[in-house]
Amino acid sequence: MTKLWPALLIAATLLWGCTAPPGAKSTMPVPAAPGTGTVHWQYMRSTSYEARQPGLGISHRYESRVGWVDVYVYDLKQSSWMSGVDDPRFDEHFKATVNEIRVAGANGVYAKVEVGPVSDVRIEEQTLRRVSFRLLHAATGRSYESFTFLTARDGRLLKYRMSFATPAPSDVDAIAREFVAQNLRRGPDMPRALPPFLNI
Secondary structure: OOHHHHHHHHHHHHHHHHHOOOOOOOOEEEEEEEEOOEEEEEEEEEEEEOOOOOOEEEEEEEEEOOOEEEEEEEEOOOOOOOEEOOOOOHHOOOHHHHHHHHHHHHOOOOEEEEEEEEEEEEEEEEEEEEEEEEEEEHHHHHHHHEEEEEEOOOOEEEEEEEEEOOHHHHHHHHHHHHHHHHHHHHOOOOOOOOOEEOOE
């Protein structure tokens, strides 16, 4: 399993440091269902990482006026992840996902990284482990409030990475949780639309 961490760190750095912020153009965007209040999330594209590294799965990008979300579904080439956060392998992987952000900061992607508290939350009968971040992007000078929610579902890992430009809405935590709830209800494996699809 440790052989996968370099690939995961590279992928995380690319996705967090080089992804386009909300408002960037994408071909054939398909509207997603609305989120909390007046926040409407729009599905933008899907990306598969399997060609580069089997086990890294697929991600789906959503954007709104307040930020963007990447939903990752993957298994690290390990079968039958126990649902929720109780799998014996889960803690190590969660710590690695947090460390990815610290590594990105050490590599100069972020000028500042603050890691918030970790907690387990229950959303739509699914237990997820949550951590928050405050990030200052080195190249753009923009700051973000970010969240990671991680769980295992249907034998695979499911990760939500969310970024909100500051000043973030006062109810940003509620917005984040509502997106997760809605995505769990609709099914995170594949958006209900024919996506623009990238293989990297």
